[in-house]
């Protein structure tokens with residue numbers, strides 16, 4: 001039986017990530033090959049013409065799953081009855097800037113858009129914040145949209161998760177799909193903690209711990225962590241633009257696993273509302289290992305945390321507490 005289309009909002013749709021993600025959504029990469037979609041694309045007035053150009057290309061691509069396209073600069077029209085909201089709109093970091101530098105511009109956008117989502121989106125709308133500072137924008141969105149359940153507001157750290165998988169697969173010369181259960185703890189920033197203590201690789205002789213196969217704790221505890229933490233900056237340096245295709249792909253992975261579930265025995269990283277798990281202050285939007293089932297995420301419990309990890313998990317939590325204070329001071 002044909003499924004009803006789901007409405008997917010992409011804000012900042014005329015931008016780089018927008019241009020990469022809308023065809024992925026329309027091809028079923030986000031919600032599966034049988035799920036029709038209606039795309040809602042929002043951008044601001046100066047980008048209206050470019051946004052209309054994206055709409056023209058979507059029509060020209062004749063995607064079988066795409067049942068409608070709304071391209072608008074009206075936030076209310078954009079949010080109407082959306083089931084999934086991918087919040088990409090904002091200003092990206094340029095070379096030499098820290099994420100804090102984009103704070104002032106971006107958090108005020110998220111305060112405004114919170115009310116539009118709260119009033120006009122479908123009641124069970126799942127929200128993914130991509131725009132930086134992603135965790136803090138999501139926190140502001142949550143706090144200014146109190147009627148949206150906190151479990152429905154998340155931020156993207158899947159790109160960092162995928163980067164960690166990529167680095168391990170390159171190092172071990174194994175397929176990236178054979179590497180599982182890395183964790184990104186904390187902020188989508190250079191204080192994030194990419195943790196391989198529970199990660200494993202599927203080999204011809206069964207599952208093996210990543211630490212055992214890499215057999216170089218010095219590399220894992222220094223260069224590996226720094227490479228993942230600094231990958232966003234490395235892409236900006238190389239492209240003179242921030243990551244786009246990998247960010248779009250990771251956003252699709254995030255929503256697909258959230259809606260359709262994580263494979264048994266594996267987890268992914270998502271920036272979610274902290275319930276105090278692992279001693280992380282309640283109410284922060286912090287990246288945890290999560291499993292997803294029936295459209296709900298749950299934080300993986302009971303993982304052993306050593307002293308090295310504890311210090312890194314706390315350092316990134318501290319940065320999020322500081323960012324929260326800074327965000328509120330920007331909002332005035």
Ligand code: NAD
Pocket residue numbers: 011012013014015016017018042043044047088089090091092093109129130131132133134156157159160188242243244247
């Ligand atoms: P971009 O500048 O190419 O596109 C951003 C778009 O947002 C532009 O078209 C702009 O007009 C639009 N915009 C600005 N204000 C808006 C508003 N109020 N409402 C709707 N749209 C608005 O930037 P990009 O490269 O696509 O990056 C977008 C964001 O994603 C940036 O903040 C970037 O830092 C962030 N990012 C996050 C991750 C992650 O892993 N979390 C990865 C890459 C990029």
Ligand code: LMR
Pocket residue numbers: 092093132159231232233235242243
């Ligand atoms: C990334 O991680 O690629 C993005 O968040 C861009 C950035 O500012 O680092």
